[in-house]
Amino acid sequence: MNKIKTTSKNKNEFLNKIDNIKSYLESKNLDYYDIRYEDNYTNSISIQNKDIKNIKENNTSGIGIRVYKNQKLGFCSTNNIDNYKFIIDKCISNTLKTNKKTKLNEFSTTKAKCKIKYTNFKDINISNKTKELQKINANFIKKQKKDKFYEILNSNLTYMEILRKKYFVNPYSYIYQEDPHIIMYSSLVSKKDDIIEQSVHRIGHLGGLEKISFKQKEKILIDNNNKIIELLNSKPCPATKSDIIITPELSDLLAHEAIGHAAEADAVINNSSILKLGQVICNKNITIIDDPTKKEFGYYKYDDEGILAKPRTIIKNGIVNEYLMDIESASELNLKSNGAARSESYSKIPIVRMSNTYFKEGKDKYKDLLNNFDGFLLDGFAGGQVDPSVGTFMFGIKNAYKMKNGKIISKFKQASISGNILNYLKNIDSLGNKVGDFSFGFCGKGGQSAFVSGSGPYIKIKNTIIGGTKHE
Amino acid sequence: MNKNELLDYCSKLSKKENIEFYYQENNLEKSNIEKFSIGKNSYKENSALLIKVLINGQIGEYTLNKFNIENILAGIKKAKNVAKLKNNLKIKSFGSSKSKTKIKFDKNIENICFEKLIEDTKKELTKDKYIKSYEGSISKVNHYNFYINPYFEKENKNTCVNIGTHINTKFKKPSSGGFSSIFTKTKDIDINNNITQAKINANNLLNPKQGVKDKYTLIFIPELIEEIFDELIVPATIGETIFKKESYLYNLKNKEVFSKNINLVEKPHLDYFLGSQSVDDEGYKTTNKNIINKGKFKTAIYDVYGSTLANKKSSGNGFRSSAYGSISSEHTNLILENGKNKIENLIAKTKKGILVYSMMGFHTSNLTNGEFSLTINQGKEIINGKFENTITNLNFTGNCKDSFKNIQFSKEQMFFGDSLYSFGILENIKLI
Numbered sequence: 001m002n003k004i005k006t007t008s009k010n011k012n013e014f015l016n017k018i019d020n021i022k023s024y025l026e027s028k029n030l031d032y033y034d035i036r037y038e039d040n041y042t043n044s045i046s047i048q049n050k051d052i053k054n055i056k057e058n059n060t061s062g063i064g065i066r067v068y069k070n071q072k073l074g075f076c077s078t079n080n081i082d083n084y085k086f087i088i089d090k091c092i093s094n095t096l097k098t099n100k101k102t103k104l105n106e107f108s109t110t111k112a113k114c115k116i117k118y119t120n121f122k123d124i125n126i127s128n129k130t131k132e133l134q135k136i137n138a139n140f141i142k143k144q145k146k147d148k149f150y151e152i153l154n155s156n157l158t159y160m161e162i163l164r165k166k167y168f169v170n171p172y173s174y175i176y177q178e179d180p181h182i183i184m185y186s187s188l189v190s191k192k193d194d195i196i197e198q199s200v201h202r203i204g205h206l207g208g209l210e211k212i213s214f215k216q217k218e219k220i221l222i223d224n225n226n227k228i229i230e231l232l233n234s235k236p237c238p239a240t241k242s243d244i245i246i247t248p249e250l251s252d253l254l255a256h257e258a259i260g261h262a263a264e265a266d267a268v269i270n271n272s273s274i275l276k277l278g279q280v281i282c283n284k285n286i287t288i289i290d291d292p293t294k295k296e297f298g299y300y301k302y303d304d305e306g307i308l309a310k311p312r313t314i315i316k317n318g319i320v321n322e323y324l325m326d327i328e329s330a331s332e333l334n335l336k337s338n339g340a341a342r343s344e345s346y347s348k349i350p351i352v353r354m355s356n357t358y359f360k361e362g363k364d365k366y367k368d369l370l371n372n373f374d375g376f377l378l379d380g381f382a383g384g385q386v387d388p389s390v391g392t393f394m395f396g397i398k399n400a401y402k403m404k405n406g407k408i409i410s411k412f413k414q415a416s417i418s419g420n421i422l423n424y425l426k427n428i429d430s431l432g433n434k435v436g437d438f439s440f441g442f443c444g445k446g447g448q449s450a451f452v453s454g455s456g457p458y459i460k461i462k463n464t465i466i467g468g469t470k471h472e
Numbered sequence: 473m474n475k476n477e478l479l480d481y482c483s484k485l486s487k488k489e490n491i492e493f494y495y496q497e498n499n500l501e502k503s504n505i506e507k508f509s510i511g512k513n514s515y516k517e518n519s520a521l522l523i524k525v526l527i528n529g530q531i532g533e534y535t536l537n538k539f540n541i542e543n544i545l546a547g548i549k550k551a552k553n554v555a556k557l558k559n560n561l562k563i564k565s566f567g568s569s570k571s572k573t574k575i576k577f578d579k580n581i582e583n584i585c586f587e588k589l590i591e592d593t594k595k596e597l598t599k600d601k602y603i604k605s606y607e608g609s610i611s612k613v614n615h616y617n618f619y620i621n622p623y624f625e626k627e628n629k630n631t632c633v634n635i636g637t638h639i640n641t642k643f644k645k646p647s648s649g650g651f652s653s654i655f656t657k658t659k660d661i662d663i664n665n666n667i668t669q670a671k672i673n674a675n676n677l678l679n680p681k682q683g684v685k686d687k688y689t690l691i692f693i694p695e696l697i698e699e700i701f702d703e704l705i706v707p708a709t710i711g712e713t714i715f716k717k718e719s720y721l722y723n724l725k726n727k728e729v730f731s732k733n734i735n736l737v738e739k740p741h742l743d744y745f746l747g748s749q750s751v752d753d754e755g756y757k758t759t760n761k762n763i764i765n766k767g768k769f770k771t772a773i774y775d776v777y778g779s780t781l782a783n784k785k786s787s788g789n790g791f792r793s794s795a796y797g798s799i800s801s802e803h804t805n806l807i808l809e810n811g812k813n814k815i816e817n818l819i820a821k822t823k824k825g826i827l828v829y830s831m832m833g834f835h836t837s838n839l840t841n842g843e844f845s846l847t848i849n850q851g852k853e854i855i856n857g858k859f860e861n862t863i864t865n866l867n868f869t870g871n872c873k874d875s876f877k878n879i880q881f882s883k884e885q886m887f888f889g890d891s892l893y894s895f896g897i898l899e900n901i902k903l904i
Contacts, residue, residue, distance in 0.1 A: 051560040053777075054798050057550060058535045060520070076515040079537040083517070090501075091515045097587045098503055099594055100511025127557055153717050189718050189840065196717055198840040236843060239869050239904045270506060271605040271640040272648065347516055383835035387849055389640055389648040390680060392865055394847040396836025416836055418847040419865060420682075465904070467833070467845040467867040 018169055021063070021084050026171075028092060032068040032104060034170035036304060037061070037081075038346040040163065043121065045130050047137045047157040052130055064346040067092055071101040073328070075349040103331035108173040108306025115178040116295070118208030121161040132214065133157050140221045150192040150232055155221070158185040161208075164345075168306045175302050180208045181451060183440075184217060186224040192232040197413075199228040199398075204440035206299045227380070230399060230411065237400045237412035237466065243375035243429075244417065244464045248436025250378055250397065251456025255288050255357045256443065257384040258393050258421045260454075263290075263314040263322075264340075264352040264445075265329035272389035274422060279320045282425035285362050288315040290324060292339065292355035297440035297453035302339070304350035309339035314357075326352050344448040351446050356438060359456030362431025369432055369460050370406035376466060377401040377408070378415065381439070386421070394418040400466065416467040424461065432457030473539045478521070481541065482620050491548060492524040492566050492621040494753060496795040501586040502611035505637060508597045510590050510610075520795035523547045527555040529562025535796050561780045567755025568623035569788070575750060576743035580658040582631040586612050589633065589663070596667040601642070602675060608637040608650065610663070615746075617795075621755050630746055632656050632889060635666045639674035645681075647862065649674030649829065649850070652695070654889040656744045676859070677829060677850050683866035685904040689825035689897065690868065691818065691854070694886035696828055697896040701736070701808065703834040704844060704872050709763055709771070710801045711787070712778030713839070720842030720873055721769050728767045729872075731879045733811065736764040738773075740788075740804035747805040747890030754790035758804055761787070767877075775801045806891040811881035815895045818882060819854060826851040826863065826903075842872035848903070866903040 018035065025033040039061045046053040062079035065088060074095030076087040137157050144152050160183040168175040183204040190197055201224035205211035246254065259275075267273040275281070292300050292309035300309055305327050312322050325333070326341035329352055341350035380398025387393070400415040401408045438453040473481070475497070482493040497519040504512040520537045525548065532555030534547040593610050616629040638650035651669035655661045692700065713719040721729065740758035742748050749758050754776050761771045774782065775790030778801050791802040819827065830850040837844035846868045853860040875898075882895035 052558045053560070054533075055554045055557065056533060056535075056798060057554070058796055060535075060537045060796070062518075062537065072513075073511065074513040074515075078517045079519060080517070087515055087517060091513065094501065094503070094515060094586060094590070095513040097590045098510045098513050100504075100506055100509035102511060126554070130557055189716065191717070196722075196840050198718060198838070239845070239867055241904075270607055272607060272638075274646050347518055349512065349514060383833075385832040385835065387648075387830070387832070390646045390849070390864065392832070392847070392849050394832035394836075394849075396833065396845075414836075414838055414843055414845070416833055416845045416847070416867075418832070418867065465865070465867060467847060467869055467904070 017081055018167070021065070022169065024085060024088060025065070025067070028067070028088070030067050030069045032107060032170070034066050034168065034305070036064045036343070036346050037167040039165040040345065041121070042160065042162050043126065044158060044160045045126070045133055047133045049141065049155060050134070050138055052134065055126060055130060057126070062346045064343065064348070065091070066349065067095060068104055069096065071103065072096060072098055073102040073104070077347040102328055104327050105331035106327055106336060107170055108168070108175070110302065110306055110308065111174050112302065113176045114301040116180070116206065118180045119210040121163060121180070121208055123209060129159065133159055133217070136217050136221065144225065150190050150229065152188060152190050153196070154189040156187040158187070160184070168302065168304065170306060173306045175306050177301060179206070179300065181206060181297065182208060182211050184212055184220055186220045188224050188228045190228045190232060195232055197228055197231040199224055199231055201227055204297055206295055206297055227398070231413045234399065234411040234413035237415035240466050242464060242466055243373070243460065243462050244466070245369055245373065245375070245377045245458055245460050247379040247458060248455050249381050249439050250395065251359050251436070251459050252357070252439050252454030253381055253384045253395050254459070255359050255456055256354060256452065256454045257386040257395065258424060259288050259314060260290060260354045260357045261386050262388040262391070262421060263320070263324055265323040265325040265333060266352045267388050268323055269329055269332050274388065274391040275320050277320050277323070280318055281315065281320060281422055282318045282428055284318040285431060286315055286318050286425065286428060287313065287360040288357070289313050289360060290354050290357045294356045296356040296438040297451050298355035300342070300355065303341040304343045305337065305341040307337045307339040307341065309355070312338050312340070324352050324354060326350060342450050344450065348448045351448065353445065353450045354443060354452050357452065357454040358435060358438070359431065359459065361433050361435050361457045363433055364430045366432050366458055369430060369458055373403055373406045373460070375403060377403055378417065391421040392418065393421060417464055418467055419465055427462045427464065429460040429462050431459050473541070478539050479618055479620070481544070482521070483625065486620045487622050489548070490526060490622050494522040494524070494792065494795055495618045496520050497616040499614040500611060502609055503590050505593065505597065505606045505608040505610065507605045508599060510594050522795040523551045525551045525555050526563060526566060527552060529564070530555040530558040530560060531563060532556070532558070563776055563780060566621040566623065567751070567776070567786070569751055569755060569757035570624045571750035571757055573741050573750035575741055575748040577630045578657045578744060581633065581656065582614060584612065584633065584658055592663045593635070596664055600671060602678060603671070604640045604642045606637060606639055608635070610635045619753060623755065626751050628749060630656065632746060633661055635663060637667050637670035639670050641674055641678055643679050645679050647677050647680050649677040654887065656746060656889065673829065676852055677862045680850065680862040680864040683848065683851070683863035683903065685866065686824070687900055687902050689822045689899045690901050691822065691825055691827045692896040693827070693829055694893045694895055696831055697808070697893040698888050698891060699831070699834060700896070701806070701893065704837055706803060706806065708839050708872065709769065709773060710778070711772035711774040711782055711784065712801060714772050715778070715782040718840050720839060724769050725772070726768055726770065729769050730764060730767040730876045732767045733880045734764050734767050734876070735809035737762055737807050738803050738805065739807055742805050745805040745890055747803070749804055752788045752790045753792050754786065754799060756786045756788040756790065758788040763806070773801050773803060775799050804890070808881065808893050810883050810885050810894045813883060815882040815884055818895070818897055820857040822854045823856055825854040827854060827859070831868070844872065845869040868901060868903055
């Protein structure tokens with residue numbers, strides 16, 4: 001490993017520790033190892049009406065180590081770096097008892113330092129940030145009190161800053177990456193007559209303080225207020241079958257849940273995906289891409305195995321074109337990793353994950369999609385779930401607008417759509433000619449959470465099961 | 473600074489400066505079940521220290537995981553700065569409820585040899601004719617936490633072994649099935665039974681067909697009853713949520729919202745249960761509570777913040793999931809009273825029903841108004857008491873306030889580490 005030039009004493013101490021861990025691992029006659037060290041900072045501020053409910057600042061650090069010997073792969077982690085010998089020994093001993101043969105055909109040989117430009121979270125102190133959020137929430141509540149049409153029962157704001165400083169070291173490689181993310185949520189509970197509704201609206205970005213201005217913070221509340229008014233004025237959605245048009249926010253969900261998870265190579269290898277390379281699964285107008293190089297919420301330059309991230313075209317013109325792969329799954333398939341190994345933190349082993357997943361645009365203008373459309377226009381994401389082994393999925397939908405001849409005739413709330421992935425994709429009729437803004441989220445898999453985002457155009461789908469809360 | 477030095481230091485500082493500390497240490501050993509092998513072994517250890525100060529009735533917190541005096545003192549300073557910023561409801565003091573209640577846990581399970589568990593699991597992964605591959609994991613987790621406040625200290629530890637097996641089957645139409653178990657006593661660990669159950673479930677669910685919309689009797693497996701309670705019913709009983717009118721149980725205390733067959737109690741002092749605690753993480757005694765009695769919602773639970781907000785007393789339910797998390801109102805152990813009939817008799821009596829194995833969409837439910845929409849992902853059709861087709865993709869929608877008026881439960885109960893639940897039966901449910 002090349003020594004990195006450092007000036008501070010702490011950095012030298014840190015690099016000495018890494019060198020000590022490397023030396024110890026090298027003394028174990030392993031076929032391969034890698035070390036991930038992370039230094040993470042999180043800060044969250046929660047405002048509940050006029051009060052500061054919580055301010056929580058955490059600083060955490062630790063190491064995660066993978067060991068590979070006789071085609072057996074193991075992992076260990078600790079926040080107590082000085083305890084590295086114990087965890088490495090324990091890990092090697094247990095790993096040698098396992099019987100799964102794992103191929104690792106390639107390793108990172110990169111030396112790189114990657115940092116996106118962002119405004120440091122510490123440029124504004126917590127006190128000022130808290131006062132600003134309090135002021136925004138108090139002003140909002142005061143303004144809305146004048147409205148007699150409905151009553152705001154609770155207005156909560158949550159603001160979060162997350163900074164991960166990550167080091168990846170193996171016998172040939174040294175990579176440093178810095179990933180800042182900023183998130184804000186508004187949660188409102190409002191009442192109209194005897195109807196009480198709750199609405200959560202959130203924004204999240206890759207970047208620092210520059211990404212959410214004072215005005216944008218105010219706007220989150222205004223946007224959420226509009227959403228809750230919409231809910232208060234809507235009826236419970238009937239459960240029915242109908243043609244639908246989904247908004248870009250829901251195209252994101254469809255790309256991610258229905259296709260993305262099934263395209264993860266670990267699921268494919270373990271026979272728990274219904275997708276196969278070369279399989280024609282939908283009409284040729286459909287292309288779905290997962291692209292970690294897009295500077296969206298799911299961005300990263302190198303994955304957590306030190307492999308350069310690249311865009312992956314999962315579905316190309318209706319055909320399954322590419323899986324998302326880490327080194328292990330790529331080796332099993334005799335392919336090269338496309339940089340999809342991600343871990344939630346130093347304490348978790350990297351697994352195959354998505355990043356920024358989206359439907360490529362189609363040809364139809366929005367007004368053409370609506371032309372003579374009878375069915376439901378669905379908007380607003382309320383969570384999603386998929387079982388890639390059998391291909392069923394279920395998405396929660398906030399708003400459903402019943403349309404006749406392309407015009408809204410009634411408004412409903414709290415719907416869901418569900419079905420089989422393959423049948424669903426076959427029912428896609430047409431796609432809008434513009435990809436919408438990317439929305440952000442956290443994707444859960446194997447007990448780990450990953451920062452992801454996604455989008456797509458408006459999409460028209462035929463003959464869909466809508467699960468409402470009322471029977472039609 | 474080792475653990476003992478750290479806890480000694482915190483203990484002295486707590487009395488001197490009126491500070492609360494919460495130290496947490498977890499060790500996890502885990503191996504994945506992949507295809508027909510055991511692989512990717514993990515050993516993880518994780519510790520953290522939460523510092524909590526109380527200044528003029530305001531709480532400030534800070535968490536760190538590098539333990540030395542310099543970091544602890546810096547952390548206290550940061551926690552104090554946070555407390556000074558706040559202007560919330562005033563918290564009077566840290567809890568001071570010492571408790572003599574002793575809760576038993578199995579000390580042998582703490583030292584069980586993980587390598588032996590790997591060996592035992594390997595033997596069970598047989599290549600039966602319908603099995604395409606296995607997925608899952610076997611793990612052993614040691615939890616330890618030490619709570620210190622100026623009035624008393626408490627230590628809490630437990631260990632559990634988990635095994636979850638999922639089987640993908642070989643038939644043309646993709647299908648899968650599985651089984652998960654959690655063990656808190658060495659003598660109960662039965663890997664063979666877990667994998668046998670997973671094989672039975674996978675075999676039961678071969679070749680799924682699109683379900684037909686109709687009225688059915690739904691029989692939910694205990695795992696789904698646990699999920700229904702965990703996602704749709706128990707969160708609605710949190711006092712702060714009710715006070716804020718964010719729960720459909722607002723104004724429904726002592727009203728018969730659910731079936732008379734629902735008797736749900738919280739029992740915090742059960743031996744070998746993972747939720748057992750004599751004192752909560754804010755220093756208040758835990759107590760037995762009737763949460764739902766004969767279908768009537770009886771008791772809302774509170775942590776210190778929620779109780780102060782609602783002008784009530786803490787019910788000893790302030791817990792944090794980790795040293796990084798905030799306090800929230802949580803139950804300890806929940807026990808759902810079982811029914812009188814055996815599941816085989818309930819199935820035999822069913823004319824047209826579905827034994828439901830898996831449902832999706834719990835996260836889309838709305839606890840403010842109680843509405844939910846769930847998709848039955850996997851179920852076995854029952855016609856005149858006999859199993860017929862495996863079915864998928866039917867929708868079950870409703871409102872928590874009226875959908876569970878007629879639910880009944882089986883005699884059999886399943887252990888989930890901190891709860892006991894039975895099979896649940898709902899008659900005459902319209903599915904689309």
